[in-house]
Amino acid sequence: MITYEYPFNERIRTLLRLEDLYEKFTFFLHQQHPLQHHVALSTIFEMLEVAGRADLKSDLLQELERQKQTLLGFRSNPNVLPERLDAILSELDRSSSALMAAQGKTGQNVRDNEWLMSIRGRTIIPGGACEFDLPSYYAWQQRSPQQRFNDISSWFAPLAPLFDAINIVLRLLRESGRSTKTIAQSGSYQQMLQGKVYQMLRLTIDESLGAIPEMSANKYMLWVRFTSQDGDMKPKSYENDVSFELTLCNF
Numbered sequence: 001m002i003t004y005e006y007p008f009n010e011r012i013r014t015l016l017r018l019e020d021l022y023e024k025f026t027f028f029l030h031q032q033h034p035l036q037h038h039v040a041l042s043t044i045f046e047m048l049e050v051a052g053r054a055d056l057k058s059d060l061l062q063e064l065e066r067q068k069q070t071l072l073g074f075r076s077n078p079n080v081l082p083e084r085l086d087a088i089l090s091e092l093d094r095s096s097s098a099l100m101a102a103q104g105k106t107g108q109n110v111r112d113n114e115w116l117m118s119i120r121g122r123t124i125i126p127g128g129a130c131e132f133d134l135p136s137y138y139a140w141q142q143r144s145p146q147q148r149f150n151d152i153s154s155w156f157a158p159l160a161p162l163f164d165a166i167n168i169v170l171r172l173l174r175e176s177g178r179s180t181k182t183i184a185q186s187g188s189y190q191q192m193l194q195g196k197v198y199q200m201l202r203l204t205i206d207e208s209l210g211a212i213p214e215m216s217a218n219k220y221m222l223w224v225r226f227t228s229q230d231g232d233m234k235p236k237s238y239e240n241d242v243s244f245e246l247t248l249c250n251f
Contacts, residue, residue: 098161177247187238
């Protein structure tokens with residue numbers, strides 16, 4: 001099964017992009033080769049571009065507090081496990097405290113490092129990080145994998161509270177939805193939302209069908225059109241009925 005996600009607004013779109021970058025960063029950070037660590041470092045630079053919005057930190061703090069207040073309302077619900085609720089509340093508190101303790105603009109420690117900024121400036125240029133362009137960077141790449149790992153980890157460390165908060169917010173958002181089994185007639189599906197506000201659409205489909213969803217949505221309607229790919233990877237309309245699971249998520 002493959003799950004596709006579609007954000008309903010720019011705020012969730014930004015969080016999903018940062019989550020995707022964090023997954024790539026974590027993967028390449030734990031590899032051994034200098035080229036793989038180059039990708040990990042370049043991914044930090046991409047994170048700074050996406051997370052450059054000044055209000056991202058405050059948005060996350062507000063959302064963590066809102067989720068905390070919502071969950072506190074479940075304390076009197078007999079269907080809620082107290083231990084599970086306390087664990088989530090404790091996680092929210094830890095994430096909020098760490099995020100508030102993070103000083104300055106997101107990634108300011110990287111921006112203040114002239115050496116890292118010189119590398120960032122060259123990586124924008126195709127092939128710009130060659131050894132003859134950045135000999136000091138090439139020398140750093142010859143260090144042991146553990147040394148490179150430690151350096152990259154230390155440069156990323158001030159960003160960690162931001163990504164911990166993003167992880168919690170997106171996890172709670174995904175868990176808020178209720179899945180329904182649906183069929184797209186002749187590869188097309190529409191659903192009226194009647195003005196109800198959602199944050200994210202999740203669509204799960206059997207990989208063997210070879211059907212690829214193209215999604216669009218607003219507060220009035222969502223539309224899913226399925227396509228397939230030929231040998232040249234060109235999309236073409238999927239003519240058969242498609243069975244899939246649809247989840248609409250909202251805090």
